[in-house]
Amino acid sequence: MPSGHPVHNMNKRIILFALVALLAYGCKDDKKQDDFTISPEAGTTYKSGEAISVKTSFAADQKPDSIVYLLDSARIGSVKDTSALVIKTDTMALGARVITAKIYKAGKEAQEMATNVVLLAAKAPEELTFKVEKVFPHDTASYTEGLEYHDGYLYESDGGRVAEGTGQSALRKYNLATGKPVTAINIDPEVFAEGITVIGNKLIQLTYTEKVGYVYDKNTLKLLGNFSYTAGREGWGLYFDGTKVLNTDGTNRIFYLDKNNYRQIGYLDVYDNNGAVQNLNELEVIDGKIYANVYQKDDILVIDPKTGAVLQRIDMSGLYPAPRNSNADVLNGIAYDKATNRIFVTGKKWDKLFQVKFVKK
Numbered sequence: 001m002p003s004g005h006p007v008h009n010m011n012k013r014i015i016l017f018a019l020v021a022l023l024a025y026g027c028k029d030d031k032k033q034d035d036f037t038i039s040p041e042a043g044t045t046y047k048s049g050e051a052i053s054v055k056t057s058f059a060a061d062q063k064p065d066s067i068v069y070l071l072d073s074a075r076i077g078s079v080k081d082t083s084a085l086v087i088k089t090d091t092m093a094l095g096a097r098v099i100t101a102k103i104y105k106a107g108k109e110a111q112e113m114a115t116n117v118v119l120l121a122a123k124a125p126e127e128l129t130f131k132v133e134k135v136f137p138h139d140t141a142s143y144t145e146g147l148e149y150h151d152g153y154l155y156e157s158d159g160g161r162v163a164e165g166t167g168q169s170a171l172r173k174y175n176l177a178t179g180k181p182v183t184a185i186n187i188d189p190e191v192f193a194e195g196i197t198v199i200g201n202k203l204i205q206l207t208y209t210e211k212v213g214y215v216y217d218k219n220t221l222k223l224l225g226n227f228s229y230t231a232g233r234e235g236w237g238l239y240f241d242g243t244k245v246l247n248t249d250g251t252n253r254i255f256y257l258d259k260n261n262y263r264q265i266g267y268l269d270v271y272d273n274n275g276a277v278q279n280l281n282e283l284e285v286i287d288g289k290i291y292a293n294v295y296q297k298d299d300i301l302v303i304d305p306k307t308g309a310v311l312q313r314i315d316m317s318g319l320y321p322a323p324r325n326s327n328a329d330v331l332n333g334i335a336y337d338k339a340t341n342r343i344f345v346t347g348k349k350w351d352k353l354f355q356v357k358f359v360k361k
Contacts, residue, residue: 035062038113038114039055040115042116048090066080068102068104091307094271095269097119098116101114120274125272125310126311130357136179137179141158143159144158144346144348145158148196148197148335156171163189169192170184171187204238206229209235212227227261231247231249231263232247234249236281236282237282239283239285243259246290247283250281254283254292270303271308286343293332296330298330298331319345319356324351331347333353343358
């Protein structure tokens, strides 16, 4: 994520659910439809594990044949009267969920009503901190957007755009011990490079606002091709978990991309016990959990890949104290060496890269 660019936390999904809420509220107030009401009220929040009791009420002379309930367009059950339908949330993905009631009379759908709920994490994240195990040199010219460790080398995506005076984007493969590039290439001066990930012998790189991604040979960094990026509003972080590509766009959503054509195949919304966690950035997966930088914060989040719940929050604020090099910017970049269980973190234009261990406070 480039420095100085405004972060827009309001996104289309929030607007969509606001419209759904208005629709549900409008159904209550419309005299033509006030024979039926649905609960819970639109926008009601629940903690993961709490049961959601859905109920449709109606006047005695409006008794339907049946009421069919859907959760995000998937049928979850039906009733024939004002009985409540109970939805279990223990394993449900977090976030805003739309509940629809289809009311049937004489065998035909007579009316449809909708409401929505927001499912939050069951509890506050566990607070962690870190221990520094080793310090390595890092290129102060690199505005770190993506960081990966593979086969003994660190790969780094360096963001910048010449016309904006932020330098030229680059891609580097470098020696961990020396911090010196083994291979490096400059990117199109009009393009702002973002996250990277390795898939087999290929390295994939996103761009910030250009809606294009690049495919390179992992070993030589030779450009092999490009593709259209269509998942998020912008290109931010990338990570390949062995099956699918994880991708962030600066919101609270982690997109799932097909590993072959990089098209969206799913998503995961990230929430803690208070609400959506915005500005998810650079990504890593360690022991089956998703680790994410939060742009402009000294936090790394540990995320449940099944529900999107923030399980742990790692406070990295004391990692790189003053005196810093003069151009040092925010924390960004997590890489993991699975073979030796080493975790590396750095920041934009930092002169140091740290090998760390995450521990309880």
